[in-house]
Amino acid sequence: MEIAWHKIIGHTRAIARLRTLLREGRLPHALLFSGPEGVGKLRVARALAASLLCLGEGELPCGRCASCRALRAEDGAHPDFLELHPEGKAVQTIRIDAIRQMQTTAARRPTLSRRRVVIIDDAQCMNEAAENGLLKTLEEPSGAVTFILVTSAKTALLDTIISRCMTVGFGMLPEAQLAAALEARGISAQDAARLASLSDGSFSRALALEADDGLMLRDDALAFLRERACFTPARVFERGAAMGEWPRERLSEWFLCFHTLLRDLLVLYGNGASPLLYHKDLRQALAALLSEYSEQRVFALVALTEEAQHRLLSNVNTRLLVEGFFLRCMEQ
Incomplete structure (x- = not known):
């Protein structure tokens, strides 16, 4: 997976805030990334996870250490990183079983890095039992673990979960940035401008429209x-x-x-x-x-x-x- 900060489109202020907290050692154990679909929240979450897990020095992630190499591997074999996604055909859901399995893994001591990182993508898809199960973990985290919840529907989450996370807001991407990113993928300037205008500030939607x-x-x-x-x-x-x-x-x-x-x-x-x-x-x-x-x-x-x-x-x-x-x- 891509872990470099400089390859993320937009969100300059949010990224600067996160990197400052990381550098100063003030990053909380639970974060909530909230904003429209397809604007890059998950990509920022992964870059932050890579920085937390990195074994290098200076600007993180270094991209060269064993942790960074494991995250970039196609098999996703990093032992201290876990990413949850909704499952199901008709209805996409994150169920209590997945949360319990995650809790068991997160409670163990890290094996490669100094801590573990858990990303829960589309966190609004957790069912009631899963949310209540996660809440207990957020209230009483055990071990060196950081949770990053990613959602496009913050209001669908329990207020008690939101209150236990530091919320980081993400807005729509500017059309000029979207168009430039699309051009970088080989799309003509004219089509890139049109796609950027139609995509509601979402890079993934722009790519889907093009495809x-x-x-x-x-x-x-x-x-x-x-x-x-x-x-x-x-x-x-x-x-x-x-x-x-x-x-x-x-x-x-x-x-x-x-x-x-x-x-x-x-x-x-x-x-x-x-x-x-x-x-x-x-x-x-x-x-x-x-x-x-x-x-x-x-x-x-x-x-x-x-x-x-x-x-x-x-x-x-x-x-x-x-x-x-x-x-x-x-x-x-």
């Missing part, structure tokens, strides 16, 4: 906005047959793109010079549609889109869902 042809889905949703009035029943059934074969995740992304395009139309109605557009590069294209889309019509389409997004979460026939959505949009 799933998110820009193409957006262009397809825009094409429907332009062609809606000219759609025929035959065209509806053709699109329904094609999109009905898509994975639900891809279909969900299409509806999200369509929803954000509608949202941008409303923003343009409110303030044509607003910088708050999701699709900044489409300002002129969307402005050209205002004469065709009254605010009332846009709000009606938003309601239809949100209904489709909600129904997509159930075991609905996706082809019928798409066909019904397009037919109802044509009526607006």
